[in-house]
Structure formats: structure tokens, C-alpha cells
Amino acid sequence: MRWEIEDTPEQAAFRADFRAWLAGALPAGWMEALEAGEDAGFERAKAEGGFNPFSWQATIGASPYAAPLWPAEYGGLGGESWTAQVIRAELQRYRLPTISINLLGVGLAGPTLIEHGSEAQKERYLRKILTGEEIWCQLFSEPGSGSDLASLSTRAVRDGDEWVVSGQKVWTTIAQFATFGMLLARTDPDVPKHEGLSYFVLDMRSPGVEVRPLMQMTGSSEFNEVFLTDVRVPHANLVGAVGDGWRCARTTLMNERTTLAGVSIDPVSIMGGVRRDPWASFLEAVPDRTDPRVRQRLAQFYIESEVKEITGFRAASARRQGAQPGPEGAVNKVFNAEYNKRRSAFAVDVNGPAGVAWLPDDTAAAARAQTFLRARANTIEGGTSEVLRNQMAERILGLPRDAEVDRGRAWAETSRN
Ligand SMILES: Cc1cc2nc3c(=O)[nH]c(=O)nc-3n(C[C@H](O)[C@H](O)[C@H](O)COP(=O)(O)OP(=O)(O)OC[C@H]3O[C@@H](n4cnc5c(N)ncnc54)[C@H](O)[C@@H]3O)c2cc1C
Numbered sequence: 331m332r333w334e335i336e337d338t339p340e341q342a343a344f345r346a347d348f349r350a351w352l353a354g355a356l357p358a359g360w361m362e363a364l365e366a367g368e369d370a371g372f373e374r375a376k377a378e379g380g381f382n383p384f385s386w387q388a389t390i391g392a393s394p395y396a397a398p399l400w401p402a403e404y405g406g407l408g409g410e411s412w413t414a415q416v417i418r419a420e421l422q423r424y425r426l427p428t429i430s431i432n433l434l435g436v437g438l439a440g441p442t443l444i445e446h447g448s449e450a451q452k453e454r455y456l457r458k459i460l461t462g463e464e465i466w467c468q469l470f471s472e473p474g475s476g477s478d479l480a481s482l483s484t485r486a487v488r489d490g491d492e493w494v495v496s497g498q499k500v501w502t503t504i505a506q507f508a509t510f511g512m513l514l515a516r517t518d519p520d521v522p523k524h525e526g527l528s529y530f531v532l533d534m535r536s537p538g539v540e541v542r543p544l545m546q547m548t549g550s551s552e553f554n555e556v557f558l559t560d561v562r563v564p565h566a567n568l569v570g571a572v573g574d575g576w577r578c579a580r581t582t583l584m585n586e587r588t589t590l591a592g593v594s595i596d597p598v599s600i601m602g603g604v605r606r607d608p609w610a611s612f613l614e615a616v617p618d619r620t621d622p623r624v625r626q627r628l629a630q631f632y633i634e635s636e637v638k639e640i641t642g643f644r645a646a647s648a649r650r651q652g653a654q655p656g657p658e659g660a661v662n663k664v665f666n667a668e669y670n671k672r673r674s675a676f677a678v679d680v681n682g683p684a685g686v687a688w689l690p691d692d693t694a695a696a697a698r699a700q701t702f703l704r705a706r707a708n709t710i711e712g713g714t715s716e717v718l719r720n721q722m723a724e725r726i727l728g729l730p731r732d733a734e735v736d737r738g739r740a741w742a743e744t745s746r747n
Contacts, residue, residue, distance in 0.1 A: 335647050337416075345416050348395060352424060355389050357381060361424055372425070387431045387462035396460045397436060400444060404456040415646055434503065435459035435466035437589030438582045439512050442529075446570040446578045451531065455510070467508035468586075469532060469556060470579065471501045474747045477717045479514070479583075480523045480576060481736075481746055484558060486515035486530065493517075493530065493568070495538075495561045505541045505554040508534050513563075514579050517572055519742040526741050527575030531567040538562070548703045586712055587659055609635060615677040615698050617684075624680060631673055638665060657726045660718045667708035667715055674702040 337345060353361060357379020363371030390396045391405075398413040400406025407413060421428045430436040440459050443451055458464040475482040484497025495515055505511065511532040518526035534541070538561035543551035570578045612631070618624060645658035677698050678685035688695035709715040723729040736744040 335415075335643070341412060341416060344413060345420065348417055348420055351393065351395065352420065352426075355393070356424070356426075364424055383427050383431050384462060386427065391457075391461035396430065397440065400440060400456070404440075404444060404452055405460045430462070432459055432462045432465050433589065434468050434512075435462075435464070435510075438468060438585050439466040439510070441585045442512065442578055442582045443569065445581050446529070446574070450566070451569065455531070464509040465504060465507050467502050467505040467511045467534070468582065469499045469502055469505075469511040469513040470582075472498060473500050476501070477714060479579070480527065481741070481744070482514060482516060482527070483746065484513075484515045485519075486517050486528060486563070488517070488565075489562075491565050493563045493565065495530070495532070495558050495563055497558050499556040499558070501553050502541075502556045503553045505534065505556050506543050506551070510534060511556075512582060514575050516741065517575070520740050521573075522738055523736060523741040523744065524576040525573060527579065528572050529569040529575040529578035530563050531569060532558075532561070532563060533567075536561050536563070546703075547706075548700050583713075587663065611697075612673060612677060614694070616680050618680075627676060631669075631676070634665075634669055638662065638669065641665075657722060660722055663712065664709075664715045664718050664722075667705075670705040670708050674698075674705045678702045 349361075357375045359371060359375035360379065360381075363369075363375055387396075394402065394405065394407035395417055397404075397406035398409040398417055399411065400408070402408040418428050436459055440456055443455055447455075455464070459466060470479055470482070472482050472484060482497075484495065484499065486493040486495045493515075495513070497515065499505075502511070511534055513530040513532040514527055515530060516526050517528040520526070532539070538559045540557040540559070542555045542557070544553055544555060545551055546553075609632075613619070613628075616624060616628065619628065641658055641662055645662070681695070681698070684695060685698070688699075720732050724731055
């Protein structure tokens with residue numbers, strides 16, 4: 331990392347403690363090989379130690395380091411925000427996954443349950459989120475409700491000690507592997523849209539839950555359609571109060587922005603894999619770096635990549651000194667998403683015909699094309715660039731709010747697509 335924040339003595343001591351814990355948790359020779367710059371030794375230690383992202387999640391999840399900001403009583407460290415930064419930097423240094431295999435559980439469901447869940451719910455779910463024993467998905471978006479999430483139509487109707495849920499969700503990342511889902515459903519259609527929602531924990535193995543993976547143009551199936559037909563959900567699975575779903579969902583969404591800000595989600599990282607240095611992989615994809623026109627473009631990409639890093643650095647160092655997260659999250663999310671799209675398109679372009687057709691064993695060409703195709707999703711997932719620009723316009727520039735035609739009207743009386 332080129333932009334280093336100098337540690338205070340307290341931070342240096344914490345870093346040393348975490349490194350000592352890593353030394354005990356990782357296969358023999360792993361850290362030594364990386365410190366000596368011996369890639370072959372590192373690969374050997376990894377293979378001999380039988381390392382995989384799932385066993386790693388179980389190991390780190392049983393320690394307090396998987397959730398540095400969660401309270402200690404729920405398996406976290408109860409630390410300040412700088413502890414998360416130090417842990418992340420050390421994980422990167424030792425080529426360990428910085429994204430949990432249970433990204434949505436650790437990043438979104440856990441913080442929501444900690445803030446709004448009952449003690450019984452916290453006791454039941456939180457530790458298994460950290461160890462990756464129970465994978466979580468987010469059942470928010472629907473075919474007719476994405477950016478305008480509060481307009482959603484999935485209905486939950488009370489029946490004694492249970493709720494009966496029917497509707498359809500879409501875009502549900504890793505639902506095909508999930509044990510539980512964070513479900514947002516409409517419990518009262520006769521009040522304005524934000525007021526009639528409730529938040530539930532849905533057991534994905536319940537009768538009436540049908541998960542259909544969607545094939546993406548990359549060839550993988552990260553997300554799914556989820557059909558819910560008369561699914562019975564115990565009242566005990568309600569998070570917060572009836573009608574309080576939007577408040578709970580905002581906690582999830584706020585955590586989603588922080589979890590995804592600056593993270594380049596792709597099939598490798600979402601399954602807990604370790605990505606190589608993206609700049610080095612990008613350069614390798616450019617065959618002729620002597621052409622002056624190519625060099626100009628490379629210089630421009632490099633400058634932008636530095637600007638991105640410095641913005642991230644500025645936000646990180648402000649947080650290290652106790653400041654609240656500022657608008658950099660939204661700014662960086664928009665910039666990063668569009669930068670990824672432009673850069674991956676350039677890498678395909680500059681390879682000419684080889685950018686679009688390759689021999690079956692050319693894994694580098696296949697990866698280049700996959701990166702290009704997957705980057706299309708970056709400006710949509712975790713809030714679209716247009717919607718984030720609206721937020722920046724309102725909150726940073728102080729421009730008038732976006733039009734809200736259904737304000738104050740009962741959801742049942744509003745027009746929907
Ligand atoms: C890879 C990926 C993974 C995802 N995973 C999940 C998941 O696990 N769970 C989940 O619930 N959802 C998930 N989503 C859904 C995601 O949150 C939505 O796609 C997103 O909120 C946009 O909603 P939409 O697709 O319905 O588009 P729409 O909201 O219909 O938007 C269509 C277009 O209109 C624009 N637009 C909409 N409103 C405005 C406005 N007010 N001003 C200007 N322009 C506007 C949008 O920017 C977009 O270009 C995922 C999406 C992707 C791409």
C-alpha cells in the first residue's frame with residue numbers, strides 16, 4: 331500500500347497482537363514466505379495447510395477479529411473503527427480474504443440484528459453468521475421495486491403466531507446457498523409506503539420458498555429469483571416492531587453502502603477468494619505498452635486510480651481520528667463503479683480480436699472478458715449511480731429533493747409498475 335497512515339503506539343500494539351494471532355492461525359511458513367517475497371513458498375504453505383475460504387471463515391469467525399466493530403458479547407471485538415482498518419490491511423498483506431464468504435451476513439444482517447433484534451435473535455443468529463455456518467441473503471429488491479424499494483409488494487399477513495408471506499424477490503445474491511434471508515414485506519397496504527413494511531428473518535428452507543438461479547452473461551449465477559408462496563414465518567422472526575421495517579431496512583442499507591464502498595465485488599471475491607493486485611492484472615492485459623496513444627490512456631487510468639486511493643485514504647484517516655463517515659463513500663462508489671467499467675472496456679478494446687475470441691486454454695483472455703462483463707453490474711448493485719448522484723446533489727450540493735409523487739398517500743392507492 332502506497333498511502334500508509336502512521337500507527338499511534340496503541341494501533342501499533344494492536345497490529346502486533348493481530349499478527350501474533352495470525353501466526354498461530356495460519357499454516358506454517360505462510361507469513362514467512364510472504365515476508366521474504368517467495369510466492370512459491372506461499373503457494374506451498376497454502377496447499378499443504380489445506381487452506382480454503384470456508385475453513386478460514388470458521389477460524390477467524392471464532393475469534394473477535396471477524397467483526398471488529400460488533401460488541402464483544404456477540405462475538406466481536408467492540409473496537410473503534412481504526413481496528414477494522416488495521417485488520418483489513420494485515421489481511422491484505424498476508425493475502426487473506428478481506429471479504430467474508432458471509433458478506434451479507436457479517437456486513438448487513440449482523441449489524442441490523444444488533445441494532446433492532448431481540449436478545450433471543452442476537453443469541454440465536456450472530457455467532458453462526460461470523461463462523462459462516464449459516465449464510466445470509468438479502469430479500470429486498472423485487473421486479474417492480476429496486477431504487478424505490480419502499481414501494482415493494484410482497485405481502486405478509488398475520489395468522490395467529492405466524493405470518494403468511496407471498497410475493498417475488500429478484501437479484502437475491504447467493505440465495506441458492508443461504509440458510510436465512512433478511513426479508514422486507516408489506517404488512518399494511520393502507521398506510522404510506524414507508525410505514526406499512528415489516529422486517530423478518532426468513533428460513534430459506536421453509537416450505538413455499540423457491541429459489542431460481544439466474545444465469546448472468548459472465549456465465550456464473552451469483553443472484554436469483556426467489557418466489558414466496560404462502561410461506562409461514564413465526565412471529566418470533568419479526569425484527570423490531572410491526573410497521574418498523576423501513577427503519578430496520580435503512581440500517582441494512584446504510585451498512586450495505588459501507589460494506590460495498592470501495593469493494594470491487596466479483597465472483598472471485600464474493601466466494602471469499604483473494605484477488606491479485608488489480609492494477610498489475612490490468613497492465614498484464616495490455617499487450618503493447620509502447621504505443622503513445624495507449625500510454626496516454628494508461629497514464630490517465632493511473633492518475634484516476636491514485637485519486638481514488640487518495641480519496642479513500644482521506645476518508646480512512648478522518649475515521650481513524652474518530653470522524654463520522656462523510657460523503658466520500660457515495661462519491662467513491664460512483665467513481666469506482668464507472669472507472670471499473672471504463673478500464674475493463676479499454677483492456678478488451680486494446681486486445682483487438684483477441685479481446686472477444688480466444689482459445690479454450692487462454693484463461694487470461696477469459697478472465698479479462700469476465701471482468702469487463704461483470705463491471706456492468708457495478709453501477710447498479712448497492713444503489714445505482716443515478717440514485718447516488720441524486721443523493722450527492724441533495725446532501726452535498728444542497729439542491730432541491732427528487733420529486734415524490736406518492737408522499738402521504740396510502741400504498742394501496744399509489745401507481746406501481
Ligand atoms: C449484481 C447485483 C446484485 C444484487 N444483489 C441484491 C441482493 O442481494 N438483494 C437485493 O435485495 N437486491 C440486490 N440487487 C438489486 C439492486 O439493489 C437493484 O438492482 C438496484 O437497487 C436498482 O434497482 P432496479 O434494478 O429495480 O432498477 P430501477 O430502480 O428500476 O432503475 C432503473 C433505472 O432507472 C434509474 N432510476 C431509478 N430511480 C431514479 C431516480 N429517482 N432518479 C434518476 N434515475 C433513477 C436507475 O438508476 C436505473 O438506471 C443487486 C443488483 C445487482 C446488479
